[in-house]
Each structure stands twice: as structure tokens, then as C-alpha cells.
Amino acid sequence: MAATPPDSFSDQLRERSEPDWTAVVRHPFTDALFDGSIPDERMRSYLVQDYQFVDDFLALLGAAVAGADRYASRLALAGSIAVVTSEENTYFQRSFDALGVAEADRVDPVLDPATVAFRDLMRETRDGGSYAEILTVLTVAEWTYLDWAKRAPSKPGSFVHAEWIELHANPDFEEWVGWLRAELDRVGADLDEQERARCLRLFQRATRCEVDFFDAHWG
Ligand SMILES: Cc1ncc(C[n+]2csc(CCO)c2C)c(N)n1
Numbered sequence: 001m002a003a004t005p006p007d008s009f010s011d012q013l014r015e016r017s018e019p020d021w022t023a024v025v026r027h028p029f030t031d032a033l034f035d036g037s038i039p040d041e042r043m044r045s046y047l048v049q050d051y052q053f054v055d056d057f058l059a060l061l062g063a064a065v066a067g068a069d070r071y072a073s074r075l076a077l078a079g080s081i082a083v084v085t086s087e088e089n090t091y092f093q094r095s096f097d098a099l100g101v102a103e104a105d106r107v108d109p110v111l112d113p114a115t116v117a118f119r120d121l122m123r124e125t126r127d128g129g130s131y132a133e134i135l136t137v138l139t140v141a142e143w144t145y146l147d148w149a150k151r152a153p154s155k156p157g158s159f160v161h162a163e164w165i166e167l168h169a170n171p172d173f174e175e176w177v178g179w180l181r182a183e184l185d186r187v188g189a190d191l192d193e194q195e196r197a198r199c200l201r202l203f204q205r206a207t208r209c210e211v212d213f214f215d216a217h218w219g
Contacts, residue, residue, distance in 0.1 A: 008180040009188035010112050010139060011201040017140075020207040026146040027214040030165045038157030042133070043160055045097040046217040049115045051106065053213070056122040057141060058084050060134060067131035069187070076179050083176075091167060095160045114216040118209040122166060125202065132191055135184045136199045139177075140206035 004150050014021055029046075032038045038046075065143045068074045096106055111119070149168035156162050167173070188196065 007138055008185045009199075010143075010182070010184050012137075013136070013184075013200055014143070016200055016209040018203045020204070021043050021144070021209050024144045024207060024210040024214065025151070027148065027211070027218070029214040029218045030151070032134055032218075033161050034152050034156065034163045035152070036158055038161065040099055042217050044101060045096075046114075047092060047095055047160075047164075047209065048101060048105050048109050049112050049213070049216070052109065052111060054084060054088065056119050056126075057144070057203075060126045060138060063129075064131065064134045064138060065125040066118075067129075069131060073183060076176075080176055083172075088167060091163050095163075098160055106139040106208055112216045113213040114209070118206075118213060121202075121205060121209055125197075129202075130195070131165055132184070132195065133202055135180065135187060136202045137178045137206050139184050140182055140203055142173075142177050144210050145146045146174060146205065149173075150195075 029038070046135055058081065061077060061084070065074050065081070067079045068077060095101075122137060129137070145168045149165050150166045152169055155165070184199075188199065191199070
């Protein structure tokens with residue numbers, strides 16, 4: 001992972017998003033993923049909703065490519081688009097097959113309120129956000145997933161559980177999250193106080209959306 005100085009902008013944003021940050025990365029849904037104990041019905045509803053989330057996330061990555069201030073950044077962002085459209089997409093399709101998800105639920109499911117709230121945040125940011133604001137939302141979504149997946153003590157038996165962990169607990173993903181944080185720190189250094197405050201509010205709101213997203217499929 002790219003070295004991030006202690007107390008960087010991204011660290012400050014994360015620290016000021018407690019206790020929600022820890023609630024996401026230690027969520028009981030993730031513990032149940034680790035031991036493979038999530039009932040199929042719950043895993044199915046989570047993945048069906050998450051596939052819709054990933055659609056808006058991909059559009060947000062596209063906005064980041066358009067909004068970036070240099071070619072090197074566009075290249076890094078475009079590389080992550082390749083992951084979402086290949087390994088990640090085939091994981092969803094294979095899992096939907098294994099869990100018996102009907103075509104309508106793959107393409108146009110009824111959305112949970114938590115999915116709608118996250119979608120609203122991503123669309124607002126995509127349509128009206130600065131590059132720093134787009135990076136802020138992307139960073140929360142990726143860094144929270146790296147942090148919970150890194151806690152995985154072992155590999156559960158079912159590929160639906162195991163591969164969902166592996167997609168987020170691997171050196172390439174760690175490097176991508178490191179890049180996102182370093183990019184947010186770089187761009188954050190040139191922001192005025194008002195813009196930094198806007199990023200903080202977005203970071204906190206996105207972290208809250210992550211808690212609510214897991215909660216919607218738990219308890
Ligand atoms: C609610 C929710 N939040 C974050 C992610 C993480 N995530 C979103 S797209 C993607 C692929 C690649 O970079 C990853 C890891 C998720 N899946 N669902």
C-alpha cells in the first residue's frame with residue numbers, strides 16, 4: 001500500500017467518522033461472513049442490493065475519471081473500473097446462479113431504503129461534486145471494505161462467502177485503497193477550510209450509509 005503519513009487528511013476524516021467507522025468494519029454481518037453462517041436468504045438480498053449499489057459506484061468512478069486533474073490519476077481510476085467490470089461482475093453472476101436469483105432481481109429489484117439513501121449520495125456527488133468530493137465517497141466505500149475484509153481469520157467453505165472476502169482482502173485491492181487515500185490527501189492539501197468541511201460531512205454521511213447498508217441485511 002502507498003505510504004500514508006500519520007494524521008493525513010484521510011486519517012482525520014476517518015477518525016472524525018467514529019463510532020460509525022468501527023461499526024462498519026466490525027459489523028456482525030462481516031463476522032457471519034467469516035464463519036460462513038449467513039443464511040442464503042440474507043446473502044441473496046445483500047448481494048441483490050449490492051449489485052445495484054455497484055452500478056452507481058461504477059458511474060461515480062466514471063465521474064472521477066472525468067473530474068481528475070491529471071492523466072496519471074485517470075489511468076489509476078480507469079484500472080479500477082476494469083476490476084468492477086470483470087472479476088467483480090462475474091462473482092455476482094456466479095453467486096446469483098448459485099443462490100437462484102431471478103432475472104428481474106438481477107436487473108431491476110425493489111430497492112431497500114438503505115440502498116436508495118446510498119444511491120442518492122452517489123448520484124448527488126456524481127452530478128454536482130468536485131473531484132475531491134467524489135474521491136471522498138469512493139474512499140469510504142473501498143476503505144471500509146478493505147478494513148473489514150482484512151479481519152477475516154480464515155476462509156469459509158462456500159465460494160459465495162469466500163470470494164466476497166477475497167475480492168476485498170488481497171494485495172491489489174489494498175494497493176488501490178492506498179492509492180485512493182494518497183490521492184485524497186494530495187487533492188485535500190489544496191482545499192480551503194470550507195471545502196475540507198464539505199469532504200468531512202460527505203465522509204461521515206457515506207460511513208453512515210455503510211452502517212445502514214449492513215444493518216438492512218442483519219437482525
Ligand atoms: C455497500 C458497499 N460498500 C462498498 C463496497 C465496496 N466496493 C464497491 S465497488 C467495489 C469494487 C472495486 O473496486 C467494491 C470493493 C460494496 N461492494 N458495497
